[in-house]
Amino acid sequence: MARETWATRVGFVLAAVGSAVGLGNIWQFPFKTAEFGGATFLVVYLVAALSVGLPAILAEFVVGRRSKRNVVDAFGALGHPGWTLVGVVGLFSGFWILSYYSVVGGWVLRYVAGSATGAYFGDPAAYFAGIAAGTDALALHGAFMAIVVGVVALGVEDGIERATKLMVPSIVVVLLALALWAVTLPGAGAGYAYYLAPDLDELFANLGELVPYAVGQAFFSLSLGMGAMITYASYLDGDDSLARDGLAVVLFNTSVGVLAGFVVFPLLFAQGVSPDQSGPGAVFVGLATAFSELPAGRLLGVAFFVVVLVAALSSAISLLEVAVSYVIDNHDAGRAPTALGLGASIFLLGVPSSLDLAWFEWFDALTYNLYLPLSVLLVLAFVGWVLGGDALDEVRKGTSGDGFAALAWLWTVRVVVLLAVVGTLALGLQSLVLDGAIAPPF
Ligand code: PFF
Numbered sequence: 001m002a003r004e005t006w007a008t009r010v011g012f013v014l015a016a017v018g019s020a021v022g023l024g025n026i027w028q029f030p031f032k033t034a035e036f037g038g039a040t041f042l043v044v045y046l047v048a049a050l051s052v053g054l055p056a057i058l059a060e061f062v063v064g065r066r067s068k069r070n071v072v073d074a075f076g077a078l079g080h081p082g083w084t085l086v087g088v089v090g091l092f093s094g095f096w097i098l099s100y101y102s103v104v105g106g107w108v109l110r111y112v113a114g115s116a117t118g119a120y121f122g123d124p125a126a127y128f129a130g131i132a133a134g135t136d137a138l139a140l141h142g143a144f145m146a147i148v149v150g151v152v153a154l155g156v157e158d159g160i161e162r163a164t165k166l167m168v169p170s171i172v173v174v175l176l177a178l179a180l181w182a183v184t185l186p187g188a189g190a191g192y193a194y195y196l197a198p199d200l201d202e203l204f205a206n207l208g209e210l211v212p213y214a215v216g217q218a219f220f221s222l223s224l225g226m227g228a229m230i231t232y233a234s235y236l237d238g239d240d241s242l243a244r245d246g247l248a249v250v251l252f253n254t255s256v257g258v259l260a261g262f263v264v265f266p267l268l269f270a271q272g273v274s275p276d277q278s279g280p281g282a283v284f285v286g287l288a289t290a291f292s293e294l295p296a297g298r299l300l301g302v303a304f305f306v307v308v309l310v311a312a313l314s315s316a317i318s319l320l321e322v323a324v325s326y327v328i329d330n331h332d333a334g335r336a337p338t339a340l341g342l343g344a345s346i347f348l349l350g351v352p353s354s355l356d357l358a359w360f361e362w363f364d365a366l367t368y369n370l371y372l373p374l375s376v377l378l379v380l381a382f383v384g385w386v387l388g389g390d391a392l393d394e395v396r397k398g399t400s401g402d403g404f405a406a407l408a409w410l411w412t413v414r415v416v417v418l419l420a421v422v423g424t425l426a427l428g429l430q431s432l433v434l435d436g437a438i439a440p441p442f
Pocket of ligand 1: 024025094097220224316318
């Protein structure tokens with residue numbers, strides 16, 4: 001059977017944006033920005049996204065489009081079967097992350113309903129504590145995975161492309177509307193000040209922690225290291241400029257993170273809610289408190305959590321597609337049963353995370369500190385030092401000029417980006433060991 005492709009280039013870009021824009025943007029990004037000194041961190045993040053994130057996403061696009069294979073077989077198809085293990089690491093990481101990402105997806109589902117009925121209005125903190133882990137969380141994790149399976153089962157063009165073409169614009173429209181509305185809130189000014197006023201002392205005091213964070217966040221946020229961008233680019237036909245698409249995804253993704261801050265902070269400050277809460281419940285408890293005190297809070301709560309849900313779904317879809325693509329490229333298996341079988345396995349892997357937050361945090365810690373940087377490192381080393389000239393050739397397609405920019409990209413990948421990832425990985429391992437987080441929480 002012929003391999004599927006995107007119907008349009010815009011469809012590919014929107015699907016890639018859909019993968020990138022997710023929980024990472026709407027929750028982590030604004031909170032971290034505020035924690036690390038506001039506007040100044042935004043600048044550091046932007047530099048990281050453009051100088052490290054963009055070359056890295058381009059590297060994954062090259063592997064995908066040039067091989068037109070799934071993440072595991074891509075390396076062999078490019079003539080380097082010895083590197084297949086890199087793809088296996090990516091595939092495994094994708095399985096791993098989706099298993100607990102989906103648990104958060106389940107919480108979001110619950111908050112859409114809870115906003116509509118006002119269920120959390122009495123005591124938002126107790127509400128979160130009550131729903132975060134246990135059989136309810138398990139059931140909702142299952143419901144979230146079921147939706148993801150449904151979209152992926154429909155295929156690249158009819159499922160993923162069609163769904164994300166609708167999802168991505170709706171995320172932007174609703175976030176924009178919420179951000180504009182937030183301007184009108186009395187007390188919103190304190191939120192903007194917190195978010196945007198540069199705090200240089202804070203910035204310099206935390207520089208050692210901040211730079212690796214900005215780099216790691218750029219990877220997670222751009223869906224790198226999980227095979228997602230490799231897989232999506234493998235469905236590309238034609239010879240358009242990959243750099244242009246990569247730039248579009250990076251700018252779009254960063255803008256949505258920034259925009260989310262323009263919703264979150266005025267809302268919190270207008271209601272006198274402190275943004276200093278941390279842990280997986282921050283966005284849920286903080287914003288739920290704000291919604292429970294606002295006029296029309298139910299409606300706003302539904303609008304906000306639907307956006308978070310859509311963003312989480314379009315990211316989760318890309319993760320499941322990584323594994324589905326591998327199976328259907330290699331076996332005579334139908335897409336729908338494959339999506340169902342793999343979705344069920346990922347659901348099972350997520351059961352401990354849905355029942356006990358200690359497991360959830362262990363999965364998350366290993367993702368950020370180990371799998372993600374390791375997997376990105378291996379892909380970049382491959383593209384920079386092994387694929388080399390072939391990668392240049394792929395990047396030069398669809399561009400005019402003497403190709404100097406492509407050469408600059410290759411050397412950026414070989415040196416700058418590789419060093420940045422090695423640093424991130426070293427710090428990640430250090431924190432895993434120091435926190436004793438490497439062992440599972442039995
Ligand atoms: N980029 C997504 C986010 O920011 O929430 C998370 C993600 C999706 C990471 C897909 C990795 C991935 F392959």
